[in-house]
Amino acid sequence: MEAKKLLRYGVEFTQRYRTATDKYTREAACLELQLRHSLLPMEPTDLVAGRHRRLPLGVLPQEFWGLGYYMDEAAFGALTRDETLSAPEQQQAQELIRFWHTENTRAKIVAAYPPEWTEEFACQVPYTTPTNGFLLHRISGIQMDPTRLLRLGVGGLLDLVREKSTGNPAFYAGVQQALLLLRDVCLRYADQAQQNGRPDLEADLRHIAWQPAATFRQALQLAYLFMVVSGTWNYGRMDQYLGAYLHRDLAAGTLTEEEALDLLSDLWCRIEERNDYFDSRVILGGCDRPKGADTFALLAMETTRRRRGVVPQLTLRCYTGMDRRLYDTALDVIGEGTTFPMLYNDDVNIPAVMDAFGVDAATAQGYVPFGCGEYVLCNQSIGTPSGTLHTLHVLNELLYGDRAEAFLTAADFEELYNRYLDRIRHLARYQAAHQKLEYDVCGRECAFLYFSIAFDDCLERGLGVLEGGLRHLGGTLEVYGNINAADSLTAIRRLVYQQHTVTPARMAEALRTDFAGQEPLRRLLLDQPKYGNDHPEADEMTARLHRDVCTIVRDCAPQTGLDSYLVVIINNELNAVFGTATGASADGRRAGQYMANGNNPMSGMDQKGVTALLNSLVKLDTHVHAGAVQNMRFSREMFTTLRPKLEGLLNTYFRRGGAQSMITVLSRGDLEAALKEPEKYRNLVVRVGGFSARFVDLQPVVQQELIRRTLY
Amino acid sequence: MSVAIIFDIERSAMHDGPGIRTVVFFKGCPLRCRWCHNPESWAFAPQEMYYPEKCIGCGRCAEGCYTGARQLCGQDMTVEQVMAPILADKPYYGAEGGVTLSGGEPQCQPEFLNALVDACRAEGIHTAIETSMAVYHPEILQKLDLIMADVKIWDDRLHQQYVGASNRPIQEHIRRADGLGVPLLIRTPVIPGVNDTEAEITAIRDFARSLKNVVGYELLPYHPFGEDKWQALGREPVRFSVPTTEQMQALRACAVLNK
Numbered sequence: 029m030e031a032k033k034l035l036r037y038g039v040e041f042t043q044r045y046r047t048a049t050d051k052y053t054r055e056a057a058c059l060e061l062q063l064r065h066s067l068l069p070m071e072p073t074d075l076v077a078g079r080h081r082r083l084p085l086g087v088l089p090q091e092f093w094g095l096g097y098y099m100d101e102a103a104f105g106a107l108t109r110d111e112t113l114s115a116p117e118q119q120q121a122q123e124l125i126r127f128w129h130t131e132n133t134r135a136k137i138v139a140a141y142p143p144e145w146t147e148e149f150a151c152q153v154p155y156t157t158p159t160n161g162f163l164l165h166r167i168s169g170i171q172m173d174p175t176r177l178l179r180l181g182v183g184g185l186l187d188l189v190r191e192k193s194t195g196n197p198a199f200y201a202g203v204q205q206a207l208l209l210l211r212d213v214c215l216r217y218a219d220q221a222q223q224n225g226r227p228d229l230e231a232d233l234r235h236i237a238w239q240p241a242a243t244f245r246q247a248l249q250l251a252y253l254f255m256v257v258s259g260t261w262n263y264g265r266m267d268q269y270l271g272a273y274l275h276r277d278l279a280a281g282t283l284t285e286e287e288a289l290d291l292l293s294d295l296w297c298r299i300e301e302r303n304d305y306f307d308s309r310v311i312l313g314g315c316d317r318p319k320g321a322d323t324f325a326l327l328a329m330e331t332t333r334r335r336r337g338v339v340p341q342l343t344l345r346c347y348t349g350m351d352r353r354l355y356d357t358a359l360d361v362i363g364e365g366t367t368f369p370m371l372y373n374d375d376v377n378i379p380a381v382m383d384a385f386g387v388d389a390a391t392a393q394g395y396v397p398f399g400c401g402e403y404v405l406c407n408q409s410i411g412t413p414s415g416t417l418h419t420l421h422v423l424n425e426l427l428y429g430d431r432a433e434a435f436l437t438a439a440d441f442e443e444l445y446n447r448y449l450d451r452i453r454h455l456a457r458y459q460a461a462h463q464k465l466e467y468d469v470c471g472r473e474c475a476f477l478y479f480s481i482a483f484d485d486c487l488e489r490g491l492g493v494l495e496g497g498l499r500h501l502g503g504t505l506e507v508y509g510n511i512n513a514a515d516s517l518t519a520i521r522r523l524v525y526q527q528h529t530v531t532p533a534r535m536a537e538a539l540r541t542d543f544a545g546q547e548p549l550r551r552l553l554l555d556q557p558k559y560g561n562d563h564p565e566a567d568e569m570t571a572r573l574h575r576d577v578c579t580i581v582r583d584c585a586p587q588t589g590l591d592s593y594l595v596v597i598i599n600n601e602l603n604a605v606f607g608t609a610t611g612a613s614a615d616g617r618r619a620g621q622y623m624a625n626g627n628n629p630m631s632g633m634d635q636k637g638v639t640a641l642l643n644s645l646v647k648l649d650t651h652v653h654a655g656a657v658q659n660m661r662f663s664r665e666m667f668t669t670l671r672p673k674l675e676g677l678l679n680t681y682f683r684r685g686g687a688q689s690m691i692t693v694l695s696r697g698d699l700e701a702a703l704k705e706p707e708k709y710r711n712l713v714v715r716v717g718g719f720s721a722r723f724v725d726l727q728p729v730v731q732q733e734l735i736r737r738t739l740y
Numbered sequence: 741m742s743v744a745i746i747f748d749i750e751r752s753a754m755h756d757g758p759g760i761r762t763v764v765f766f767k768g769c770p771l772r773c774r775w776c777h778n779p780e781s782w783a784f785a786p787q788e789m790y791y792p793e794k795c796i797g798c799g800r801c802a803e804g805c806y807t808g809a810r811q812l813c814g815q816d817m818t819v820e821q822v823m824a825p826i827l828a829d830k831p832y833y834g835a836e837g838g839v840t841l842s843g844g845e846p847q848c849q850p851e852f853l854n855a856l857v858d859a860c861r862a863e864g865i866h867t868a869i870e871t872s873m874a875v876y877h878p879e880i881l882q883k884l885d886l887i888m889a890d891v892k893i894w895d896d897r898l899h900q901q902y903v904g905a906s907n908r909p910i911q912e913h914i915r916r917a918d919g920l921g922v923p924l925l926i927r928t929p930v931i932p933g934v935n936d937t938e939a940e941i942t943a944i945r946d947f948a949r950s951l952k953n954v955v956g957y958e959l960l961p962y963h964p965f966g967e968d969k970w971q972a973l974g975r976e977p978v979r980f981s982v983p984t985t986e987q988m989q990a991l992r993a994c995a996v997l998n999k
Contacts (some may be wrong), residue, residue: 548798551806562751562828637751639760639829666754673760676834677752684831740752 029065029083031110035117037065038085038104038124045097045131052202052475052492055087058097059477060209062086063257070217072224075294076249077217077233078256080302085128088259089167089476090412095466096133096167096474101125134165137469145458149415155602158609160425160455161417161508163462167470167494168307169398170260172482173407174251175269181240182211189487196490199475203487206477210257211237214250244273244283248291252298258478261307262398263299263340265314265406266328267321274327275320285327292331299340306600306719311396311406313345313354314374322351329354332368333361338713338720343397346682347374359675363667365693367713367720371678372397372688376650380687383651384582385409385502385592400598400718401688402504403654408484409500410493411654413596414466415459416606419577420509420623422451423516424611428536435532441525445517453580456505460584460593463503471495502592504654505581508599508606511559511624514570515633516614519556521569535614542612542619554616560629562640571647574627578652594654599626599717604730622733625717626657631736638677638740646685657718661692661739690715699723699735744852747780747814747844749825752832757868757886759837762829764822764856766843767814770874772904773892774978775931777966781844786814789972811972819855823863830865838866838885847875854880874905876913882920886955889914890927893935894943902934911947918951926951927958930991932981941994948997957997961988 029037041061048054066086068079082091084103093100107113107121129135138151141163150159177185186207189200218233232246241247247270255263277283299308312325325344332342344358358369381392381403394406404411426434426448434451438444470476471494479493480486486497494501523530530549538546557566578595585593604622612619615630624630627648634641638660645658666674678689692715702709706724714723714734723731748765750756756763768784776782780789788810795809805811826839839860846853846869857880860867868886881887891914892907893899899907918924926948930936941959948957961983970977983991 547796548800548803548806551796551808555806555808562825636825637753639752639832640825642832643828670754673754673837676760676837677832680832680834 031107031112032117034084034103035107035113035121037061037083038107039120041085042124042127050198050202051473052198052477053205055475055477056202056205056209058087059206059257063209063213067213067216067256070220070224072226075229075291076252076298077221077229078249078253078298080256080298085124087474089170089474089479090259090261094132094134095165096470097128098132098134099125099128101129133470133473136473137165137466140465140469141462145462148455148458155605156609158421158611159418160422161415161459163459164414164416165466166412166414167410167476168412169262169402169404170258170410170479171262171264171309171311171396171398171404171406172255172258172260172479173264173269174254174482177254177482178241178247178250178269178273181236181238182207182214183238184240185481192487192490194490199480199490199492202475202477203481206481210254210478213253213257217253241273244270244277244288245291247273248295252295254478254482256298256302258482259476260479261302261304262309263311265311265317265396267312267324268314268317271321271324272318273320274324275318278320278323288327289331289334292327293335296331296335296337296340300337305338305341305721307399308339308341309343309396309398310340311343311345312369313343313347313350313372314393315347315349316393322354325354326357329357329361329369332366333364336364336366336711336713338722341370341719342368343372344369345372345374345377359667359671362691363664363671363693365664365713367690367692367715370397370401370688370690370715371682373682373686375682376685376687377403380650381405381654384594384654385500387500397655397688400596400600401655401657402596402598404502405500407482408498409502409591410498411502411504411592411594412463413504413506413598414463416506416508416602417452417455417459417581418508418606418610419452419573420513420516420613421606421610422455423448423509423513424539424613426451427516427520427614428540428611432536435536438532441521444520448517449576449580452577456581456584457587459505460503460581460588460590463505463593464588464590467494467501467503500591502594502654503585503588503590504594504596506599506602507577507581507595507597508603509610509623510573510577510597511570511628512613512615512617512630514573515556515558515566515630517573518558518566518569519553519614519616522556522565523552539612539614550616550618552616553614556615558615558629558633560634560641560644561636562643563636567644567647570644571649574648575652578649582652592654595652596654597626597656599657600719601716601726601730603717604733605727607733608729622729625659625733628657628659628737631733632738634738641738641740642677642681642684642686646681650685650687656687657690658686658688659690659692659715659717659737661694661737663739664693664695666740667693694739696739699731703731703735742852742855743816743818744822744849744856745784745786745814746817746822749822751825751829753840756840756842756870757838757888759834759866760829760832761837761840761868762826763840763842764826764846766841766846766849766853768848769843769845769872770848770905771845771872773929774902775929775934775962775980777963777969778844779966779970779973779975780813783814784848786812787973789813789969790974791968791972819852819859822856823859826860826865827863830863833865836866838868840868840870840888842870845872845874847871847873847877847880850875850877850880853877857883873910873913873917876909876916878916878920881917881922884922886923886925887917888925888927889917890929891944891947892929894940894947895935898934902931914951918953921953923955924951924953925956925958926954927960928995929960929962930983930988931962932983932987934980936983936987936991938991938994941991945995945997954997957995959988959991959995
């Protein structure tokens with residue numbers, strides 16, 4: 029936005045914020061202005077309306093610069109120096125910055141921190157700070173079901189809201205304004221479609237401005253616009269809410285499959301343009317979907333196959349009895365190197381979600397991964413990860429850092445291990461309390477009106493999602509370094525406490541100095557059993573630590589007032605980035621080296637073949653967390669001449685308890701060649717942690733970690 | 741307790757027989773193929789292998805090498821020890837996969853081989869052998885599900901020169917094994933300058949055609965991946981060129997089994 033326009037926007041947004049009488053109408057008033065600027069005009073060739081850009085000031089559940097009411101101070105800081113602005117205007121920009129510096133929602137959360145939290149955790153980037161973890165700020169991973177909106181239409185929903193307008197009138201007034209805003213967005217786009225000479229599109233947009241969606245095109249358009257205006261970056265169970273419309277139109281002959289593919293391709297474009305490759309999940313599959321859902325799923329996979337983008341993060345929930353064509357198509361598409369869809373195993377995950385979230389089978393049926401792979405209950409729960417815990421750093425502190433007396437004075441391994449768990453328990457409680465504080469402050473400041481329209485119970489209760497409207501208030505804690513910590517503990521138990529070949533003092537000194545003059549000891553540590561090789565001792569330690577950390581975190585929920593608080597082991601790329609700030613570890617890892625990703629073995633340490641890897645993976649309990657990433661890498665040969673063997677492998681893995689699989693398909697030497705000649709490998713897509721990326725776009729430390737991963 | 745000297749167990753092998761397999765490598769072989777890519781499989785005793793590029797010069801060799809520069813190849817294992825990784829892999833075998841007994845020459849340790857085959861059969865596991873057929877134990881072979889036998893060179897003079905033994909007993913063993921009723925897969929490593937001629941391949945193909953239980957004839961192109969192991973054993977590797985794709989196509993056209 030050019031300078032004068034941005035300043036005018038900032039002034040008016042702030043004016044609306046300051047003059048409103050309650051948070052509901054305040055949000056609606058701010059959103060009205062915000063949507064006029066963030067939604068961009070249609071291009072003449074667009075099939076789906078809803079181009080969207082980020083704004084440096086606004087109200088959103090999740091933005092680069094914060095959550096709730098946020099401001100990008102750098103963007104407004106530039107206005108204070110902008111020569112096209114007068115001195116009073118520059119002064120005005122300065123005042124906006126001053127106002128929002130304390131008035132933005134994140135600042136209000138941070139202001140409420142007790143000092144001990146910031147003594148234990150880092151609060152803001154850079155992520156290359158050595159720390160026990162970060163306190164994060166976002167309401168991410170909103171996965172909604174727009175079915176009620178599609179069925180009733182904007183008008184029908186307004187009627188419903190008017191009927192309910194008792195108890196909390198301000199809430200319902202805000203909701204009504206939000207719905208009218210959605211109507212206006214549709215009508216604005218209809219006008220543009222008319223100007224662009226697109227009568228069909230215009231008619232669809234005018235229709236959905238008020239009426240229920242009657243066709244696949246209308247349903248897709250209304251659902252997408254709703255998602256965009258709501259501020260979510262994830263798109264829910266698309267085959268579930270669009271499948272029936274598709275089925276009806278195809279059966280009636282009013283839509284062909286090619287036309288549907290064109291629509292989806294344009295929708296994938298819109299999603300790509302929003303430029304959020306950590307989120308952008310589209311979920312397919314699950315056994316509770318309507319007729320036509322399978323057809324939608326097949327077309328969605330075909331769209332991804334044709335486009336080869338890094339989003340949407342197409343996800344397929346597989347289950348016993350699923351139409352075989354879906355699975356075969358999924359493997360075909362993965363085999364082409366798209367990394368999509370990611371395969372989730374409902375037979376394992378639904379019982380796991382029941383246990384972890386404490387819900388019944390019907391509720392668990394609605395589980396969906398969002399973002400990098402955290403589970404929420406679609407349209408019923410929020411479970412944003414608002415903190416990270418670096419279990420390897422925490423261990424290192426006990427071995428040779430500020431708390432090194434723990435190691436030097438431990439009588440035996442169990443004592444050391446229990447001191448470690450005590451420390452994790454202490455830190456996890458802070459993080460859980462932080463999560464609740466974040467929700468509470470956000471709930472006081474924001475209604476997140478569109479979420480409150482879609483989510484079960486909010487309209488009935490007359491409350492916003494974060495002020496008691498939500499059925500299940502969850503939270504998640506991102507854990508990093510757990511595999512390296514477990515491998516370190518395996519090595520310590522053997523060498524220090526069983527074989528007595530290394531004293532605690534010698535180990536601590538070697539780690540503190542990053543093995544200076546101690547290369548043989550490092551090699552000895554590297555030579556100890558490692559997780560990922562089906563080795564009973566290494567895997568038992570990993571499974572034990574995994575279960576203990578997950579249980580400790582889970583048990584924080586009741587005292588915090590959350591319905592669930594669960595570990596997620598989703599490790600986008602931060603396993604590598606955090607690694608740069610993490611000291612040497614007792615698994616033989618050098619200081620500054622990347623750490624293992626997700627539940628995967630340390631890169632390159634799985635050396636006993638893919639069956640051994642898969643056996644190790646299924647040893648980690650899935651019933652105690654809310655999602656863990658399992659990346660696998662196969663050679664192209666496995667998806668061509670050896671395809672039956674690959675299918676045998678995956679089937680056995682899933683049958684034996686494999687929760688999910690994210691698969692990158694490569695030829696040997698691809699990554700090394702891409703480093704040398706990046707321009708020739710622009711289209712090489714890899715699964716990093718919980719997201720996919722073009723390899724050549726990644727940071728060097730992440731590229732190095734990926735190169736070391738085993739290719740089967 | 742039956743014990744054998746084993747130099748490796750490869751889990752999830754995709755190229756050593758049908759399905760997903762576990763390959764058990766027996767140490768010790770009566771033949772001395774000049775192109776052998778597993779030269780550490782020749783001797784029947786443990787051997788040290790030395791990879792100088794891995795040595796960090798720490799001078800603590802006596803404590804046992806920290807870096808893997810010095811590795812002891814081969815260890816005595818019991819049937820139970822060998823069965824442990826096999827049983828861990830068993831769920832992945834499916835209908836086709838199983839265990840491949842390889843080497844070295846597995847038939848050189850017959851007592852153990854017999855016990856291992858029995859243990860696999862008791863678990864219902866498909867068993868295959870990769871054998872030179874330089875030795876012959878029909879009482880074991882008859883229990884297997886698949887025999888993969890090499891016919892390396894047809895010309896006996898060349899065979900003696902490059903393999904270190906006559907091929908007559910080998911051919912005789914294969915003929916007799918054909919009477920056991922076990923499916924036979926005949927294989928030939930294609931070594932440029934040695935047996936990469938149509939005459940060689942055609943002769944071996946005709947031999948394969950004369951067998952009644954043969955299920956296939958495969959040509960395996962020479963690869964030089966074993967060179968560093970020759971050096972690690974302190975020997976100079978014998979180098980051959982790698983057959984081209986076109987050459988392999990032409991030879992495979994000669995190797996068609998069905999008349």
